[in-house]
Amino acid sequence: MKVLKFGGSSVANSENIKKVLSIVEKASKSTKIAVVVSAFGKTTNKLLAGATEALEDITTAKETLETIKELHYRVVDDLILKNKKEVSKEVTCLFDRLLSIYEGIFLLQELSNKTLAKVSSFGERLSSYIIAYSAIEKLDATHQESRDLIFTNNIFLNAQINFEKTNKNITDFFTKNSHQITILGGFISSNANGETTTLGRGGSDFSAAIYAASLDADELQIWTDVSGMYTANPRVVKQAFPIPEISYEEAMELSHFGAKVLYPPTIQPSLRKEIPIRIKNTFDPENNGTLISKNPKNGNEVKGISHFEDISLITLEGGGMIGIPGFSKRLFETLSQAKINVVFITQASSEHSICVGVYDSDANKAKELLNETFSIEIDRKKIKPVIVENDLAIIAVVGESMKNHQGLSGQMFSSLGKNNVNIRAIAQGSTEKNISAVINKSDAKKALNTLHEQFFEEKIKQINLFVTGVGNVGERFLAQLEQQKKHLKKNLKLNVRVIGLSNSRKMVFNEKGIDLKNWKELLENGEQTSLEKFFNKTKECNLRNSVFVDNTANQAVSEVYENYLRQSIGVVTCNKIACASLLDNYKTLKAISRRYNAPFLFETNVGAGLPIIDTLKNLINSGDSVHKIQAVLSGSLNFVFNNFNENTTFHDIVAQAQKEGYTEPDPKIDLSGVDVARKILILARESGYDLELSDISKNAFLPEESLKTTNNKDFYASLAKNEAHFQQIFKEANDKNCRLKYVAEFVDGKANVGLQHIPADHPFYNLEGSDNIVLFFTDRYPENPLIIKGAGAGADVTASGIFADIIRTTK
Structure with a gap:
């Protein structure tokens, strides 16, 4: 049967x-x-609502009753064919009795538990x-x-x-x-x-x-209405799936912690008789659902992740508790007598504190009663007044086989920590079937998804990007991301989604991921943006593995990195301003990145897509020391001087460089040497040296008139006006059989940048196009330097460098 x-x-x-x-x-x-x-x-809820309404207004109660009757008579009409008259008569009789009860409640102005039971039974x-x-x-x-x-x-x-x-x-x-x-x-x-x-x-x-x-x-x-007990709440974790088989004990643990398809006492009679329980879906009857039994087939050591919200922590602490028996008894006795349910317990081994979880609705009452119970000890300063923390949630990892696997709790807490989920309290029974943690309610969704990804998913890590800047570099980055989406999932097990996107005017967000096939249209129809609004929206999303991507060269954007890092949101940027800012700010950003376990990556600050900073970090981390750096670090300047000669004009070559995406939006930043100075400063700092931008000497080749311009139009006009000056610079180098290269040098703690005459036997002489080259002289490379050479400018290579940094954030 x-x-x-x-x-x-x-x-x-x-x-x-x-x-x-x-x-x-x-x-x-x-x-x-x-x-x-x-x-x-919902009939039972409506029946009870009608009973409550009857105390105040019998007319309202009758209206509620009519809505209940309407549903039931409709079902009778639809389903009963042969005995409709008989069934309708009995249904009418039941509703007449119910109406009499409502009228009795109204007349007597009394609604006892006995009456409530009778009313609710009619459903x-x-x-x-x-x-x-x-x-x-x-x-x-x-x-x-x-x-x-x-x-x-x-x-x-x-x-x-x-x-x-x-x-x-x-x-x-x-x-x-x-x-x-x-x-x-x-x-x-x-x-x-x-x-x-x-x-x-x-x-x-x-x-x-x-x-x-x-x-x-x-x-x-x-x-x-669901196909079994799920690995997590499918409304919160979209990747959750039904658990094929589970033990009675595991099912009870999950049910206690919010798995609403089953009520814990249900299991008890079946458990005593060892009767299998199967959870099935009425709307998908062919689905096997979940089988709950004594000896389920082995599966994942973690069977499910569950949670419930609206929890408060009640903490009793003080030195006066140590070594004094009876504190716990009095605490639980007080709560029990007030019919306050305790859903979580943890106590420090020092006996200095005891912490219990109760529902938010009971928190104030619990605080008041406990302060009264322990009033003498509180007055004598033996213990502190009761501490209450509200708006919390309990998250539980459940599995009977967890006790046989080392490191599961480490995985749980490590993955939560990496995503800035603060754990307020922890409890684990000696049976090791359940590891519970109290967290902020606002972090519940992120925590569930993080743990589900850790324990159940095919090790496909989800990366959530919040991208600002969709100019040349940003547009190419989004195109590369769309192109490589399938490759990343198949080969690197990465699911990279753009959740937020902004330019200087508009922003758009979609927690399911922005469609990169029509992002321009979506952004154009987005809401008005600001740096503050974009940050607040990113923080509100509160998604695991979040990364802020800065594709701009904007000073104001660089000043908000700290806000993101403090929320454990990684930062990937091609914007050099932050890392070339004041030394204290640079060090602060690096320190916050370490403290909050939030990646701060800026490979594209030097050499676009070339692995210059990454190589330098590997040298330093492996114990090498940098003594000297020589480099051509401006792809735009290298492009300009490789193409400028007596048959061209300096103005036209610079305009061409900007058109092809080699320069910053303001080309004066490149030509003044500021951009190169920032780059050598970043390399010096990454080598372990404390330098400021003002410490770097710059040998400017631009006329003073050009340097003083305030917009691109005036800047280009000054270049045309001073063409003779630039031709003279070219002639001096050409007469010596040299080429012009804008070189950055760092030697013995000092740095300089400037235009140099490069002879034919120098490694920089044949540097073509917009290529960059860096020579690292170190303890391990004292005579023959470590050389990195390649394309150092352009939207595509810069975008690919950002892409590579995003992948690095997953390591």
């Missing part, structure tokens, strides 16, 4: 009930079945009767009142079962019952006086488990 229980969503309307009857018919072909049904969706009495008579017309079925079989004590709203009498009643009834299908209402019962009682929250599940245990059923099936 099998017992099938159908919840409120499964019997919410006629269409759903037809699906239920189809499942029942199929199941009854192989064995006798007992079918336990809940009230039609299951109606649903089981209607569904049973619909089944009787097509199947070998019957209806039975659960109130005649399940007996309890006299607690009306959360009654305790009299198992001896209940088991006998159920056994006797089903022994005599010859029908293949028996349909019963869940949740409802009665006491020795024949008065209606109810089984409290999850009562329909509990009723089904009682029937299953009494009948030694082969299986208890819980039919709901």
